[in-house]
Amino acid sequence: MRQAGRAMNLAPVFLGALARRRLATLFSFAAIVLGVALGMAVQAVHESALAEFGRSLRTLAGTADLQVLGPRGGFDEDLYAQLAARPEVADASPLVEIEARLAGHEETLPLFGVDVFALARVTPALLPQPAAGADRFAALADDAVFLSAAAQTALGVKVGDRLAVQSGTATQTVRVAGDLPGVDENRRLAVMDIAAVQARVARLGRLTRIDLRLAEGVSPAAARASLQALLPAGVQIEVPQAAEDQAARLSRAYRVNLNMLAAMALLTGGFLVFSAQALSVVRRRGEFAFLRAIGLSRRRLFAWLLGEGAVVGLAGGIAGAALGHGLAWAALALLGGDLGAGYFSGLRPPLRFDPLASAAFVALGVVAGIAGAWLPAREAATVAPAQALKAGDEAAIPGGRGHPRLGLAALLASLGAAALPPVTGLPLGGYLAVACLLAGSILLLPALAAGCARLLPRRGPAPARLAAARLGAAPGHAVVAAAGVLTSVALAAAMAIMVASFRDSVDAWLHQLLPADLYLRAGRAAGSGHLDAALQARIAAVPGVARVGFTRHETLRLAAGRAPLPLIARPVSADGRELPLVGGVLRAGDEPALWISEAVHDLYGWRPGQRVELPLAGRAVRLRVAGVWRDYVRQGGALMVDLADYRRLTGDLLANDAAIDLAADAAPLAVAAALRALAPPGALEVAHPAEIRAVSLRLFDRTFAVTYLLEAVAVVIGLAGVAASFAALAAARRREFGMLRHLGVSRRQIGWMLAEEGALAAGIGVAGGLVAGGAIGLVLIEVVNRQSFHWSMDLHVPWGSLAVFALALVALAALAAVLAGRQAMRQEAVLAVREDW
């Protein structure tokens, strides 16, 4: 009872302290809000997208126990008859899936050719519903297409309207005959009769998928084992969840990376709590000593100070979780479920509230608050009351000595961590290395500050000498302000270096991949558009065209449970000089050359010189890995073969794209117009490589927009930390300012002194941050990106912008210090000195 009573009485003492230093508390709070909000938003967006993706996949898979899936070009439809006749199979539903290109629409639409009768028993959710009053064979009619509600909205069409579907470069007119009531409201999807799709849009005799419902008592594993033997090479039997797992795996690295950025923001928040608490503890030493003297135990003082941090953390956590959901909602509405990165295109998931995850993020905020308050609280609790009650002791501040040995050890540990292999596809070692680098550089910061103080010249105007002397005498103050700056600068610099290297590499890569004068394509690579042999001949015959290189896109399924692997067939020389190769080329061997992307190298373990079997046109073909190329598009890997080899091996003479070299005297615009005129308007797209590069880089920048925003916010918070530290310090140094004024130092000179102190503290933080950021940037490039996304990049340091950024930060810190000190300087000198006597 007495304890409780005392606790009640103490609450205003401690929690009131938070209210007294509003500015510092506000910045700590803001940083925690930001960290929690970002983490929460990333989590909420991704969970919503994944849940929606999974739900929609489950709807589309219906009650199918197994799915037979083939390469993009599909497989022979006789397999359907064979599988359906097997005793293990109760029902089989054949499907032709195609990304339909619609004339006059930029986006493609997933089009399913279905047998409604088989569908009813396996995947009833896809059943079309003809509009009221429709003919009774409406769902079978070969010009009838059924659109999900989302597809109708996206295309701006309604029942009865007509759509032009591109097939090859011809267009087929279909009529919207009804809707798909069983399909999720957020899923864009079209359904037609399978015979109509085969005959009018896709290929006769080919299926892309068969859904199987197994006979009672047959386990999927057993059926898979016995049915797999029937399948031609490259056709796999999957459990329907496989696609969901693959999507989750694919997007996981991106999600974890964003979460790591959020963790950095949270770390910054913890630092701000630390610096605010450290300074506050210094100012309140007398107060604490008094409390201790009247009987408050060391443990309770410690607990109360931790409580202050926890309150800030809890408030920040709750506000952050709320803000995070708001951000997630906005992101889902504006960018869709993949934050602009393209993993879940076609989905518009609604926001989901996950109480457990939200609680976890609030808890993280509390942890950041408590962790930030830990060291200052321990410091305050260990001080002997008698000593602390003496005046003039406030200048001593924790962290003044630093732990250089521990710091060096952390830096060394980061080297080891960076060398670790990925854990279940995640670069955990890389993240550990980043954490070690940050911790190490912060632990080394006091030593750096002391070193700087020694190096500073003892000449010059009085304010400069005063500032330098202060740094030498009480480096702790500067260190506390600098630590926050270091964290945010390190983060920002690392991201800047990584993104600049990435962008530079992508730009160089685009230049190398797009050497021709013009590019022509028939719809999206996965779509229903293609160039047939006759059209290819007509393209080559257009006046002004000197050379044409055609490209064919296919996807292969190498093994069950693995995502389909894109195969690109285009003209490739024996030495692969057209490709952005990484490492050497192996020419030996008679088999056709296969060029693998870095992701295939990492994920499949294939090496140059190795012989591998690929399922081409339904049979296994041996190829030789000739080299590794860099691919910034297909994170799951991609294969490339020479077009002539591909055509010889598969007999597939179609093409999707063409790279066109112009004759010396040809006018690009005239040739482009002549090419477009080969097919109905809109069927062929002709682009200049410069346009493609611009579009690609725009996409790149959009993807990194989130990280730019994070960087900016981290820097603002770092600056806020400087301002808060100096505001607190300035208040504590009123007597010092008063004394200086008595000694004849002008207000203006004190201002200069403060500015230089701020610049010095920030300069030390910025310098440390740039070094740490460079190291972290290297880790991001060489470890985190390589292990997450399997692509390498060339280091490109944006020296100019980093320098501008560093100088601006130092200047802003100086300004912040002056502004923060203004309050203290305004006081009458006499009053300031007298105050304590």
Added chain:
Amino acid sequence: MDRRAFLAALASLPIWPAGEARAAAVEFAAVLPGRRLVFPRDHGAHPDFRHEWWYATGWLTLPDGSPLGFQSTFFRVRSGVGEGNPSAFAPRQLLLAHAALADPRLGRLRHDQRVARAGFGRAGFADERTGAWIGDWRFEQDGDRYRATVRAGDFAYDLTLAPDGPPLANGVGGFSAKAADPRHASYYYSRPQLAAGGTVTIAGRRQAVSGRAWLDHEWSSQPLPEGAQGWDWVGLNLDDGGALMAFRLRRPDGSPLWAAATERAPDGGARNLPAEAVAFEPLRSWRSPRSGIAWPVAWRLRAGARVFVLWPLFDDQELDSRRTTGAIYWEGAVRVTENGREVGRGYLEMTGYGERIRLG
């Protein structure tokens, strides 16, 4: 005859509302008077016509002596869609199958159905003899006998049906008129007095059965005559070896629009009865608790000079296929009495007692 046309129309089905007939660009073969049925060719399918069905119903006896009704129906529908489509999936010919068991101990029908487009060996029909199948459901002719095999969710049967004589042509030599207008007609023959034997599996228990059955085979391209709300049909196997097929089309007010009957004497001699010689008079109604429809489950049937009373094996032989076909009908086993004495057994079908039956 047209009674099954409504079901055939449903072959287009899953969940689609039956709409008005489409002005098909396809030329369907026409039913013309004067064409004689030719066997065995006419046992097989006639894919040029719009509708065709093989419709077997009958009474079976379980080893413990208790009765059981069965239905095994295959419909073939030429949809008029995809005639020029080179795809092997082109939905030119559709197959629909209905299977049911009427078990008085359960008190309602066990029922299942399938539908598929012909092709890939998954579903199809034979031309030269009777044969239709969807997956492992089959109805086919082997020599002069028929075999019906069905494996449904909660029941299965495998029955052999052996005729005792030549096919019984309905109407004028198999040309069965449905209205005064001769365009409304079908080719139609029956195989009464089929000796049934085989096995029935209910609740996982397989039992030997024997009994007597009836097969109808009918094909046409014509929709139901205008003004018809539905129909009533019976196929009766009489104990003395005789048989009777009778049907009538009803107006919305219940009055007869058209009727006809074929009577086979015990010695095999057949004669057709004109519309005015056939009269259906309802005796008792049963209201379905599920659909709310009142079905006249007991009838007095006058065919020429004879008057039969039809009494159901049990009342609830309503078949609700709204979920898939949009229609509710009553198809059930009936006992036949004449002058208060049981003289035979057969099947009764009633349609159009809820909403009007629509035909394509």
